[in-house]
Amino acid sequence: MNFRKYLKVYKKFLHTSLASELEYKTNILVDLITAILSLVGSIFLLSIFFQNDGYIGGWKFEQALIIQAIYTILNGITNTWFNPNLTEIVKHIREGTLDFVLLKPIDSQFFISLKKINPSGFLEIMLGFLLLFFCIRINQINLNISFMTLSSITISCSICILYSLWFFISTTTIWFVKTWNAIEVLRSFLYIGRFPLNSFSFSLRIFFSVFIPIAFITTIPSEVFLGLSVLWKILLEVVVAAVFLITSRKFWLFAIKFYSSASS
């Protein structure tokens, strides 16, 4: 793979999608306000849950805020990259414009995963990081090298799992054509990631760890922040992320063999 070329193309993607979004100033403003209100609403909801005895599943409100911060960062990444690009796959397949993507001398998964960007998602990422820094202060977390390394690894793995899940569902469009509902279901499951895994019943914990690994996405990075993590869980998250990434890649390459293009 020619990395210089891919970097050059990605710069063009950034430039063209930012320029496209900036054509509609009001839309960006509305998106920014929505991101702020959504974060305020989520924190308010979380504070209501913790009003009675101050603990849920053994987690204090200040600790649970870390999960909210990581969720906000991941949701920002979803809104910035995954949502605009991967929902576009559905459109490409329904309208047959995937033809143009497949005939370009560039990796098709790279193209459809990164071509678009929604700049208003950046604010959500920034808000998530601000909340995270606030949590680091109130939970008196020591920012040493091992903590920084482990938190970076776990958050990166979370991004990979989230991307793979999103991409996997979008890929099924090649057979099912319409998969908006499945994407909405995944989005709803992601909301669950705002709460500590221990706050759910045993059966739900198994479901959210094994079948749809939402638990890995927010809880394990949060445990790293709180010094509650155990090595096997981190290793497991790395393995799960690698398996998901490789599977989504293989699945895409398999699926495009069945692409029949839209009729003209």
Add this chain to the structure above:
Amino acid sequence: MVQNIIDVRNLSKSFDISSKKPGFKGTIKHFFRRQTKSLKVIKDITFEIKEGEIVGFLGANGAGKTTILKMLCGLIYPSEGSILVSGYLPFRRKEKFLKNITLIMGQKQQLIWDLPPIESFYLNASIYDLDKFEAKKRIKKLSEMLEIDEELFIPVRKLSLGQRMKSELLAALIHEPNILFLDEPTLGLDINAQRNLRKFLQRYNRETNATICLTSHYMKDITSLCKRVICVHEGAISYDGKLDQLLKKLSPVKEILIVCRSEEDAIKLENSGFTVKNKIKNEITIKIENNSITSSLKTILNNFDIEDLFINEPPIDEVIGKVLIKKNYDI
């Protein structure tokens, strides 16, 4: 000797198609137990195309023209048979192969809707690994050939269909491909825009010796661009050969309207042995076979007092229309 750039042998393609009965009951049944059947849309076709040739694919809607084009450019996997395009198996979509070809579809667009076309051109240039200087040079050259200038800087959504199509062409040709697959490129364009596009394609073919495979429902596109046509009927090739030979075969006679100086001359001409289609006063329409047209006209001009005459070609759409509904044409 000119090399074959496209070589297709015994190519077939089947699709699984589901059908649904009308009404609510049919909808429910379709939802729970979808019945699919395999439909062979391309049936054992074989043909070759030489480098620099412009070949028109003719056929009724659903005959399989677009499916053939999409298999040639590697978008659809063939079910049986073999395809070699420029020495490559198209469906493997190797980088070198993709840099050699382009697909232009009249009804689909790749330009970024909210931005001026120039942004899409530079994006494509980076995908095809062209540096900024080379991209600028090619954009300048192609925009001159396509006669577009200010339109390059206006958002695509504000361009007319003709301007958009020209920009689509520029975006698709920035990497200077030597095989062009064009699927109804003039669809929806006005007469002038169609003519300009045809002029451009002729010039591009002349200057670069690019091979062009074209489908179009506008006969003017086919007659002005293609010397050779491949007619497709229900997924099989019904004719593959020169267009003029096909036209001669399908319309062996020409109609000639002759205006005589007097009605008496018209009556004399009517009784002179020619096949008369109709006669109104001093105007008479006769049918003459293509191979005897010169000698017949000489006889008429020498023996009758003629004021004027008009040779009418049968409308090409009507002639070609006959091909689209027939299974086989042996010339």
